[in-house]
Amino acid sequence: MKVFEKPGPVNTEETLRIAITRAKETEAELVIATTTGASALKALEIAGELGYSLPLVFVTHTYGSRKPGENPMSEETRAMLTKENCRLVTATHLLSGAERGLSRKYQGVYPVELIADTLRAISRGTKVCVECGAMALDAGAIRYGQPIVAVGGSGSGCDTAVVLTPAHGNNILDFKIHEFLCMPR
Numbered sequence: 001m002k003v004f005e006k007p008g009p010v011n012t013e014e015t016l017r018i019a020i021t022r023a024k025e026t027e028a029e030l031v032i033a034t035t036t037g038a039s040a041l042k043a044l045e046i047a048g049e050l051g052y053s054l055p056l057v058f059v060t061h062t063y064g065s066r067k068p069g070e071n072p073m074s075e076e077t078r079a080m081l082t083k084e085n086c087r088l089v090t091a092t093h094l095l096s097g098a099e100r101g102l103s104r105k106y107q108g109v110y111p112v113e114l115i116a117d118t119l120r121a122i123s124r125g126t127k128v129c130v131e132c133g134a135m136a137l138d139a140g141a142i143r144y145g146q147p148i149v150a151v152g153g154s155g156s157g158c159d160t161a162v163v164l165t166p167a168h169g170n171n172i173l174d175f176k177i178h179e180f181l182c183m184p185r
Contacts, residue, residue: 007184009157019161023149031057032151037077057087059132087141095131123183125160128152133166
């Protein structure tokens with residue numbers, strides 16, 4: 001496992017190379033978190049270089065996640081990724097979403113937030129990997145019961161990659177992490 005000295009986008013290219021190489025070796029589907037599409041475009045480039053042939057799956061932020069009615073990924077980037085046969089999943093974040101709205105309003109702690117914080121204790125990207133795997137599975141973008149390589153980050157860019165078998169959101173505790181490929185210290 002590669003351990004990065006610091007989290008963040010400085011690790012994006014190396015994380016993607018590690019993840020795509022492992023996915024190609026194991027013929028696993030690849031699920032990558034992306035907000036604006038910058039990581040998606042870099043992944044598409046590296047996948048081409050490395051000869052990864054399965055469709056890339058990108059999990060994006062929802063409309064309204066930052067500004068009401070708007071999405072951080074431009075329509076041009078979405079169109080380009082779709083044209084390249086990528087699968088885009090845009091859905092409410094499974095480990096925050098509606099529950100975060102309740103905890104903000106009522107000032108409580110809720111079970112899904114405990115799951116998210118437990119995963120963040122490993123690394124922020126670990127939480128993102130588990131969450132995006134489940135979101136892609138729930139959307140039908142990946143096969144059920146199969147290990148995938150998931151890529152996430154610590155706010156922007158990619159710095160964490162894991163091999164995991166995702167679970168549907170309604171059985172979220174059934175996910176299995178098999179291997180950490182890289183993450184920040």
